[in-house]
Amino acid sequence: MASSSSVKIRTAKPVKSRSDRDLIFGDLWEFDPAPESADPKLKERYDLFIDGKFVSPKGRKYFDSINPANEHKIARIAHAKAADVDLAYKAAKKALDGGWGTMPGRERAKYIYRIARLLQDRAREFAVAETIDGGKPIKESRDFDVPTAAAHFFYHAGWADKLDYVAPGRKVAPLGVVGQVIPWNFPLLMLAWKIAPALAMGNCIVIKPAETTSITALKLGEIVQDAGLPPGVVNIVSGFGDTGSAIMTHPIAAKVAFTGSTEVGKIIMRSIADTDKKMTMELGGKAANIVFDDAPIDQAVEGIVNGIFFNQGHVCCAGSRLLVQESVAPQVLRKLENRIKVLRVGDPMDKNTDIGAINSKEQLDKITELVDSGVKEGAAMFQSACKLPRKGYYFKPTVFSNVTMSHRIAQEEIFGPVLSVMTFRTLEEAVEKANNTPFGLSAGVWTDKGSRILKMSTELKAGVVWANTYNKFDPTSPFGGYKESGFGREGGRQGLLDYCKLV
Numbered sequence: 001m002a003s004s005s006s007v008k009i010r011t012a013k014p015v016k017s018r019s020d021r022d023l024i025f026g027d028l029w030e031f032d033p034a035p036e037s038a039d040p041k042l043k044e045r046y047d048l049f050i051d052g053k054f055v056s057p058k059g060r061k062y063f064d065s066i067n068p069a070n071e072h073k074i075a076r077i078a079h080a081k082a083a084d085v086d087l088a089y090k091a092a093k094k095a096l097d098g099g100w101g102t103m104p105g106r107e108r109a110k111y112i113y114r115i116a117r118l119l120q121d122r123a124r125e126f127a128v129a130e131t132i133d134g135g136k137p138i139k140e141s142r143d144f145d146v147p148t149a150a151a152h153f154f155y156h157a158g159w160a161d162k163l164d165y166v167a168p169g170r171k172v173a174p175l176g177v178v179g180q181v182i183p184w185n186f187p188l189l190m191l192a193w194k195i196a197p198a199l200a201m202g203n204c205i206v207i208k209p210a211e212t213t214s215i216t217a218l219k220l221g222e223i224v225q226d227a228g229l230p231p232g233v234v235n236i237v238s239g240f241g242d243t244g245s246a247i248m249t250h251p252i253a254a255k256v257a258f259t260g261s262t263e264v265g266k267i268i269m270r271s272i273a274d275t276d277k278k279m280t281m282e283l284g285g286k287a288a289n290i291v292f293d294d295a296p297i298d299q300a301v302e303g304i305v306n307g308i309f310f311n312q313g314h315v316c317c318a319g320s321r322l323l324v325q326e327s328v329a330p331q332v333l334r335k336l337e338n339r340i341k342v343l344r345v346g347d348p349m350d351k352n353t354d355i356g357a358i359n360s361k362e363q364l365d366k367i368t369e370l371v372d373s374g375v376k377e378g379a380a381m382f383q384s385a386c387k388l389p390r391k392g393y394y395f396k397p398t399v400f401s402n403v404t405m406s407h408r409i410a411q412e413e414i415f416g417p418v419l420s421v422m423t424f425r426t427l428e429e430a431v432e433k434a435n436n437t438p439f440g441l442s443a444g445v446w447t448d449k450g451s452r453i454l455k456m457s458t459e460l461k462a463g464v465v466w467a468n469t470y471n472k473f474d475p476t477s478p479f480g481g482y483k484e485s486g487f488g489r490e491g492g493r494q495g496l497l498d499y500c501k502l503v
Contacts, residue, residue, distance in 0.1 A: 374400050
């Protein structure tokens with residue numbers, strides 16, 4: 001391990017020359033501010049959504065939702081206790097027995113289509129609310145999160161009247177009431193991933209959003225009302241870990257689904273190990289983005305940037321480990337550093353922003369601690385010279401080179417805009433390094449050879465392998481992990497099978 005005094009840390013320097021290149025890559029040329037002006041229609045207080053209506057929590061307790069971009073309070077969010085969760089489950093069971101579970105699929109499809117259409121109608125409102133509550137750039141909320149969430153409802157509405165084809169030769173039936181807990185990095189999208197297939201299969205739902213990003217989930221309760229879903233089919237309860245625990249362990253739940261950290265996933269698995277609940281988990285990741293010497297380098301650099309800096313790196317499948325073939329490593333690193341210099345970090349509500357705010361102070365502290373460990377352990381750090389806003393939670397895009405497999409930054413999930421770069425010489429070495437992690441959620445391969453892509457897809461222990469692209473999601477394609485990245489699939493026919501029983 002190198003001493004801290006010998007560690008090389010480089011930061012992009014502001015340029016002083018006024019050449020054309022400097023005007024592009026330096027800090028002398030700026031975009032005019034382009035703030036989003038749509039009204040998110042936020043309320044001062046958000047209650048629980050139970051049995052088709054918004055109700056106050058039993059304990060009358062609320063907590064603040066904070067805008068990570070400026071640390072201002074957005075709204076007060078209801079904190080559900082065990083008694084509230086119990087009411088939600090009883091309402092869901094009543095709705096299930098009252099006809100939702102036996103309703104013809106073509107009738108259920110109508111409700112799901114309405115949700116999709118209503119979400120499209122209010123797309124800009126939801127995008128702004130998502131950005132204010134979570135800190136991600138508005139162009140990501142607007143162009144990815146909300147449209148993809150709507151697409152999941154559309155896709156599963158299309159399945160609802162075709163359930164005889166989900167498991168050819170078998171009949172399917174709903175599981176019953178399912179309990180679901182979603183993370184803070186994609187609040188609305190993860191909500192759609194969970195709710196849409198469960199509804200299509202005829203299940204009823206009790207779902208909890210993350211405490212730092214509850215607003216768009218609770219706003220979806222308004223859409224559920226407008227779509228006319230029978231009361232109790234969808235119940236949304238907000239709160240902290242105690243609320244999530246009550247959802248996961250409730251005796252009415254026939255299945256639980258969780259997306260979040262591996263540590264919490266293990267706790268949940270232990271807590272329901274002696275029950276007959278069905279369970280799916282989508283947990284952490286430490287994905288390898290692998291660049292071979294015959295890859296289209298410029299295209300690969302864009303894919304690397306998208307893979308690690310999309311949503312500030314708050315992505316379970318983020319390409320946080322870059323494996324580059326030794327012969328092209330200097331070229332890739334040089335192009336990557338030049339690309340990072342022009343990434344705009346700042347106000348998430350500005351349409352020009354590339355990297356927004358870190359979701360919370362707690363997450364910012366975690367990122368900072370792991371980056372400090374990378375420096376102390378001898379990796380060479382490069383950071384953008386961008387100026388960070390004085391208020392809010394922000395972190396500069398960071399690239400570590402000279403990383404070894406023993407470094408913490410190569411093994412632990414950072415969940416931030418931090419990339420660890422390693423090299424390899426042969427395909428076998430790339431596979432060995434990529435698989436040398438307890439996680440197995442995703443991977444990326446960049447090469448001109450189709451045969452190499454096919455071989456890598458069979459050798460890599462990852463639930464999703466992208467070829468010459470990264471972060472491509474579609475509701476028709478199943479997503480999920482291996483090893484400590486979880487089990488079960490979301491999306492596609494495979495995702496539907498996790499929300500039904502075969503009869």
